[in-house]
Amino acid sequence: MAATQKNTLYVGGLDENVNEAILHAAFIPFGDIKDVTTPLDQATQKHRSFGFVTFLDKEDASAAMDNMNNTELYGRVLTVNYAQPIRIKGGEQGWASQPIWADADTWFERQQQEEEMQRLQAEHQAVVRAAEAEERKKLTEEREGEVEEPEEKGDPMATAEAEVLAQNNTGS
Numbered sequence: 793m794a795a796t797q798k799n800t801l802y803v804g805g806l807d808e809n810v811n812e813a814i815l816h817a818a819f820i821p822f823g824d825i826k827d828v829t830t831p832l833d834q835a836t837q838k839h840r841s842f843g844f845v846t847f848l849d850k851e852d853a854s855a856a857m858d859n860m861n862n863t864e865l866y867g868r869v870l871t872v873n874y875a876q877p878i879r880i881k882g883g884e885q886g887w888a889s890q891p892i893w894a895d896a897d898t899w900f901e902r903q904q905q906e907e908e909m910q911r912l913q914a915e916h917q918a919v920v921r922a923a924e925a926e927e928r929k930k931l932t933e934e935r936e937g938e939v940e941e942p943e944e945k946g947d948p949m950a951t952a953e954a955e956v957l958a959q960n961n962t963g964s
Contacts, residue, residue, distance in 0.1 A: 798850040799853045802843075803870055806842060806866075812829065822853075
């Protein structure tokens with residue numbers, strides 16, 4: 793899990809009347825504040841009942857969290873915790889704390905490696921096919937070059953047949 797930002801606090805449970813100035817005023821007693829934001833709902837343009845307060849020192853953030861968690865502001869109980877880093881969809885691990893293009897170089901390298909592997913596999917398959925074709929060609933040539941062996945001279949039946957055929961050819 794990604795490390796939390798020890799100087800930024802999440803403040804949840806904000807009333808709709810609370811703005812960044814009120815949030816700043818509520819947390820300034822604990823130390824110097826670097827930034828206060830309340831993300832807006834795109835449809836209503838109102839904050840989404842939470843905000844972030846970033847202190848210059850993490851000790852100030854810790855003191856503010858200890859003192860402001862479960863306190864009331866404008867009639868609502870606040871939840872104050874360390875903020876988690878912003879998570880952006882994409883990257884190697886799905887949800888990542890880095891932009892989607894951060895792994896572009898490794899993606900291109902993987903693509904090139906995959907293309908090289910496919911090229912090598914295609915070459916290997918071509919070589920195998922050529923070797924198989926050559927083997928089939930040799931077997932075909934051997935079969936075509938085979939000549940029927942002359943019959944054995946010691947076979948009396950074959951000798952008698954040959955004599956009868958010879959007589960029929962000369963006597964006819």
